[in-house]
Amino acid sequence: MIIVNGGSSSGKSGIVRCLQAVLPDQWLAFGCDSFVDALPARMRDSDGGIVFAADGGVHVGAEFMALQTAWMEGVVAMARAGAGVVIDDVFLGGAASQQRWRKALGGLEVLWVGVRCEAEVAAGREVARGDRVPGMAAAQAEVVHQGVVYDLEVDTSHTESLVCARTIAARVG
Numbered sequence: 001m002i003i004v005n006g007g008s009s010s011g012k013s014g015i016v017r018c019l020q021a022v023l024p025d026q027w028l029a030f031g032c033d034s035f036v037d038a039l040p041a042r043m044r045d046s047d048g049g050i051v052f053a054a055d056g057g058v059h060v061g062a063e064f065m066a067l068q069t070a071w072m073e074g075v076v077a078m079a080r081a082g083a084g085v086v087i088d089d090v091f092l093g094g095a096a097s098q099q100r101w102r103k104a105l106g107g108l109e110v111l112w113v114g115v116r117c118e119a120e121v122a123a124g125r126e127v128a129r130g131d132r133v134p135g136m137a138a139a140q141a142e143v144v145h146q147g148v149v150y151d152l153e154v155d156t157s158h159t160e161s162l163v164c165a166r167t168i169a170a171r172v173g
Helices: 012-022 032-038 062-080 095-105 119-129 136-140 161-172
Strands: 002-005 027-031 050-052 058-060 084-089 111-116 152-155
Touching: 002 012, 002 095, 002 161, 012 027, 012 084, 012 161, 027 032, 032 084, 058 062, 062 084, 062 095, 084 095, 111 161, 119 136, 152 161
Parallel strands: 002 084, 002 111, 027 084, 111 152
Antiparallel strands: 050 058
């Protein structure tokens, strides 16, 4: 498994797509965005679910956390069954989020990758995307890395996704 962590609009999804192209074997990609999209609509803007605040903050409740734990364990089961898996995640809880993954992994080998991006650059991408609450990229740029231990870090502020993916792939091979 490869777990890629970074703030919103930092370039994680682009790196993951490039990784799938440059890694020699077939790898499945799963991301926190697709997990959030899979949640029932009633969990959006609810205390137990996920709330995207007007200032770019993201708040998650107990029901969200329970479903996320089940999702994590399901993804890990695919890796245990022999699939290469790349995760695109946003560790809103910093080190606590990494610890949740460690618990689900139960000792499974993983390459931890931090994706950094200058807040101003990520904010520009956020505006260009048009599908994020303004301020989310800047709010997450540093907090998602607090206390997280990585095997490798890349910075997409001025480096293309493909170059970052090749750097990561070199560590896998």
